[in-house]
Amino acid sequence: MMRSCLRPTGMVFLAALSLAHLPATARADDPAPTQAPAAAQVAAPAAVPPTTMRPEERGLMIFQQVCSSCHSMERAHYGDMIDLQPSVTALQHWAQQRHAGLESPIASPYPSVAVGKANNGGDYPPDLSHIARTIRGGPDYIRQMLAGYRPVPPGVTLAPNTYYNPIALTHHHRFKMRPPLHEGMIAFPDGTQATIPQMASDVTAFLQWADDSHRSTRHFIGTAVLLYLALLGGILLALWRLLKKEA
Amino acid sequence: MNDNTHPTRSWLDSRLPFLRPFCQHMTRFPMPPVNLLWTLGACLMVAFGLMVVSGLFLSLHYQPDLAQAFDSVEAMERRVPSGWLIRSIHTGGVSLLFAALYLHVGRGLWYGSYKAPRELVWLSGLFLMLLFMTTAFAGYVLPWGQMSYWGATVITHAVEAIPGIGHGLLVYLLGEDTLGGVALHRFFILHFTLGFIIAAVVGLHILCLHGTGSSNPTLDSPHPDRTTRPFAPFYVVKDCLAVCVFLALFAGLIFFLPGLLGKLDNIIPANPLKTPTDITPEWYLAPWFAMLRAVPSRLGGLIAAATSLLVLFILPWLDQSPRHNATYRPLARMGLGLFFIAFIILILAGMNRATPLWVWLSRGAMLVWFLTFLGLLPLAAYRERQASDASTQGDAP
Amino acid sequence: MTRNHDASTAHPSLDEESLLPRPTRRTVLTAGSVALGGAGACTLAAPFLDSLRRTRASSAASTQEETVLDISVQDLEPGAHKIVVWQGMPVAIQRRTPEMIRALEDPALLAQLLDPQSRIRQQPREAENAHRSLRPDYGVYVTICTHLGCVPDYQNITSLPASGGFFCPCHGSQFDGAGRVLRNMPAPYNLPVPPLHFVDDHTIRLGESLLSPHYGMNSIQQL
Numbered sequence: 001m002m003r004s005c006l007r008p009t010g011m012v013f014l015a016a017l018s019l020a021h022l023p024a025t026a027r028a029d030d031p032a033p034t035q036a037p038a039a040a041q042v043a044a045p046a047a048v049p050p051t052t053m054r055p056e057e058r059g060l061m062i063f064q065q066v067c068s069s070c071h072s073m074e075r076a077h078y079g080d081m082i083d084l085q086p087s088v089t090a091l092q093h094w095a096q097q098r099h100a101g102l103e104s105p106i107a108s109p110y111p112s113v114a115v116g117k118a119n120n121g122g123d124y125p126p127d128l129s130h131i132a133r134t135i136r137g138g139p140d141y142i143r144q145m146l147a148g149y150r151p152v153p154p155g156v157t158l159a160p161n162t163y164y165n166p167i168a169l170t171h172h173h174r175f176k177m178r179p180p181l182h183e184g185m186i187a188f189p190d191g192t193q194a195t196i197p198q199m200a201s202d203v204t205a206f207l208q209w210a211d212d213s214h215r216s217t218r219h220f221i222g223t224a225v226l227l228y229l230a231l232l233g234g235i236l237l238a239l240w241r242l243l244k245k246e247a
Numbered sequence: 248m249n250d251n252t253h254p255t256r257s258w259l260d261s262r263l264p265f266l267r268p269f270c271q272h273m274t275r276f277p278m279p280p281v282n283l284l285w286t287l288g289a290c291l292m293v294a295f296g297l298m299v300v301s302g303l304f305l306s307l308h309y310q311p312d313l314a315q316a317f318d319s320v321e322a323m324e325r326r327v328p329s330g331w332l333i334r335s336i337h338t339g340g341v342s343l344l345f346a347a348l349y350l351h352v353g354r355g356l357w358y359g360s361y362k363a364p365r366e367l368v369w370l371s372g373l374f375l376m377l378l379f380m381t382t383a384f385a386g387y388v389l390p391w392g393q394m395s396y397w398g399a400t401v402i403t404h405a406v407e408a409i410p411g412i413g414h415g416l417l418v419y420l421l422g423e424d425t426l427g428g429v430a431l432h433r434f435f436i437l438h439f440t441l442g443f444i445i446a447a448v449v450g451l452h453i454l455c456l457h458g459t460g461s462s463n464p465t466l467d468s469p470h471p472d473r474t475t476r477p478f479a480p481f482y483v484v485k486d487c488l489a490v491c492v493f494l495a496l497f498a499g500l501i502f503f504l505p506g507l508l509g510k511l512d513n514i515i516p517a518n519p520l521k522t523p524t525d526i527t528p529e530w531y532l533a534p535w536f537a538m539l540r541a542v543p544s545r546l547g548g549l550i551a552a553a554t555s556l557l558v559l560f561i562l563p564w565l566d567q568s569p570r571h572n573a574t575y576r577p578l579a580r581m582g583l584g585l586f587f588i589a590f591i592i593l594i595l596a597g598m599n600r601a602t603p604l605w606v607w608l609s610r611g612a613m614l615v616w617f618l619t620f621l622g623l624l625p626l627a628a629y630r631e632r633q634a635s636d637a638s639t640q641g642d643a644p
Numbered sequence: 645m646t647r648n649h650d651a652s653t654a655h656p657s658l659d660e661e662s663l664l665p666r667p668t669r670r671t672v673l674t675a676g677s678v679a680l681g682g683a684g685a686c687t688l689a690a691p692f693l694d695s696l697r698r699t700r701a702s703s704a705a706s707t708q709e710e711t712v713l714d715i716s717v718q719d720l721e722p723g724a725h726k727i728v729v730w731q732g733m734p735v736a737i738q739r740r741t742p743e744m745i746r747a748l749e750d751p752a753l754l755a756q757l758l759d760p761q762s763r764i765r766q767q768p769r770e771a772e773n774a775h776r777s778l779r780p781d782y783g784v785y786v787t788i789c790t791h792l793g794c795v796p797d798y799q800n801i802t803s804l805p806a807s808g809g810f811f812c813p814c815h816g817s818q819f820d821g822a823g824r825v826l827r828n829m830p831a832p833y834n835l836p837v838p839p840l841h842f843v844d845d846h847t848i849r850l851g852e853s854l855l856s857p858h859y860g861m862n863s864i865q866q867l
Contacts, residue, residue: 075321082700103702105318129321130514133506214331221332222502226495232680233491239673240488243481246670304692326699329691480674487677
């Protein structure tokens with residue numbers, strides 16, 4: 001009974017919302033503007049592989065298959081990835097594999113910091129929630145560092161579980177993270193070749209997205225707001241000058 | 248227009264009799280020929296309104312709980328629909344609000360808006376500034392990130408410097424020995440409640456202003472202009488125009504330069520065992536933080552910071568010169584000019600690491616601050632009153 | 645003001661003529677800025693109203709939620725009942741004695757019921773029978789009162805033949821052992837029967853009806 005009373009008001013609200021929100025939702029909620037028609041995806045999310053993927057969508061695949069086996073992304077929930085992976089079933093499957101649900105944080109696979117350190121040569125794999133913003137050098141550093149592993153040059157000795165990476169900023173190029181990316185390790189559904197630079201750039205795009213998911217929406221709304229204010233300001237300026245003259 | 252005949256108007260008038268005189272007062276309110284700096288009040292109203300509304304909606308998603316506070320803020324950013332937008336209005340709005348607030352106070356100083364008969368406007372405005380500072384400080388604690396925690400720890404421990412009762416007062420205020428869940432809950436309620444108290448004081452501030460009217464910046468000039476215009480429509484449009492520019496700055500800041508405002512340390516959850524390398528407050532509280540650091544003794548710093556605000560409160564009685572506009576008062580112009588520079592230096596000092604250079608710069612700036620208000624302005628007032636006495640005596644015979 | 649008033653009553657048309665025909669530059673600009681400003685203020689409300697919506701992930705998850713629940717009724721003695729929670733709703737499962745089954749068809753009882761034949765769609769087709777259930781010896785009902793959503797207690801209604809029954813503590817609605825509401829009660833409908841079927845003799849699967857696959861809690865008259 002309550003519901004039936006509320007319905008008309010709710011409808012008005014929703015109508016106002018959808019009208020007012022049209023430009024924002026077009027960018028924010030559409031999983032991929034460059035993707036195959038949205039209708040096809042809604043009909044069969046798992047069956048039809050997308051023909052093109054955004055870099056951060058490929059990055060999510062890399063994160064799922066590679067990064068998340070050592071790193072956490074505590075601030076994000078499994079369900080938050082719905083912007084990059086529209087299939088809820090697939091996300092649920094991923095979460096269940098890690099003994100979690102859609103609304104649980106993407107936790108570290110290690111039961112404790114000590115175990116994490118022991119498994120990674122003494123360095124705990126940092127949380128990736130905001131790494132793109134907090135790490136020195138930012139996204140550029142991440143991209144170059146991930147593709148920066150090199151064979152050990154003569155004269156350099158490495159401790160066990162240490163890897164030579166001249167880009168890495170810690171431990172004088174003796175990096176504790178084992179090389180995460182290997183040529184062709186992932187088959188992207190859109191046919192992109194999984195080269196190391198490609199994957200490094202995709203996963204960086206994903207980490208940037210994870211840090212600041214609303215970047216493109218923000219810029220879009222910001223532009224719209226500024227245009228609106230310019231128009232309103234123009235009219236007000238004309239009115240002001242007119243009033244100044246009249247008085 | 249002839250609104251007497253409109254049935255809705257007459258219906259309202261007989262039931263809300265004060266409404267028509269109020270509207271007439273607001274629209275016909277006589278305005279002296281004020282310049283664009285007088286639009287800052289309208290910008291502040293808009294900024295404050297945005298803060299209240301966005302804060303109200305954020306509070307629906309915020310959990311004032313040690314374990315959940317940080318995550319609830321992350322949830323606003325990531326999961327709550329449009330939550331990131333509302334939060335950026337709130338976190339970006341505070342900087343814009345304080346920028347407008349300090350410019351507004353600076354305008355009051357420069358044009359002598361604190362002088363008789365506007366002492367109550369000035370005092371209620373200063374009281375509002377204190378309320379805003381307290382609210383902003385309490386609000387900054389709420390996300391419970393590293394900077395929230397350590398900023399609050401450092402500032403609340405300044406209370407400890409009060410001799411005798413300091414520690415007891417600190418524990419009483421925090422509700423615990425250390426900054427924890429009880430204090431976080433208190434900070435939330437304080438932040439939430441102060442918003443509405445500010446709204447009431449804003450009403451008082453405007454009431455005081457409408458009692459005496461806006462000050463006239465041209466009175467001391469060689470060509471005083473005593474004409475007035477009704478507030479509507481000219482000043483309404485002018486205020487709207489200024490608000491438009493203000494909102495454009497606001498939008499530019501929150502939509503295109505969000506990194507300018509947030510501190511990196513505050514996206515790391517509070518860790519009572521690890522102090523971040525640089526604890527600095529947000530820029531709008533930086534001047535007083537710089538003062539706390541510049542004075543070697545903790546109590547001295549506290550007294551200096553408190554006195555710096557106190558001198559502003561007694562300013563109407565320190566400077567009783569008949570002249571208002573500092574543009575035409577050479578000594579006051581120099582003093583206030585130096586004070587504005589000192590204020591900016593203190594902001595920068597508070598935001599930077601306490602190197603000897605910044606500490607000495609902030610000491611110099613503090614000296615300027617006190618010299619201006621306790622020395623230069625009273626001196627200017629004394630000389631100007633003597634001069635005016637002489638001229639009236641000269642006129643009399 | 646009085647003068648104004650007189651003028652307008654004397655020449656009402658003159659006042660209108662001077663205002664209406666050709667809008668001045670000033671009125672156009674004023675109207676434009678008011679309209680544009682108002683539209684902006686309304687649009688500003690959009691993110692705030694939007695924030696009250698549930699999150700995308702949680703609404704996506706709720707559509708995918710486990711809707712099927714298997715309940716073992718092995719532990720129920722004849723005459724006993726238990727309450728389980730299915731999709732956040734309390735569901736009463738009663739095992740009936742032969743007397744209770746017989747009591748459900750008592751004409752004295754049927755005369756007191758609002759909808760004794762279960763004509764209103766509050767149950768799947770296979771439960772539109774005298775005992776309002778798939779099997780006469782088990783009754784399964786969603787115990788949310790059809791009046792205002794309180795949860796009725798399972799208890800015998802003293803004025804009725806002993807069929808079991810439900811009593812809503814909020815406004816006193818009474819239902820018989822088959823969840824059928826009595827006449828002149830605040831509740832307008834019988835208690836709903838959830839979609840269900842028997843997996844085996846002792847297991848009830850809630851949330852799935854074999855004979856009416858499209859029946860669900862959204863297809864009932866009112867809840």
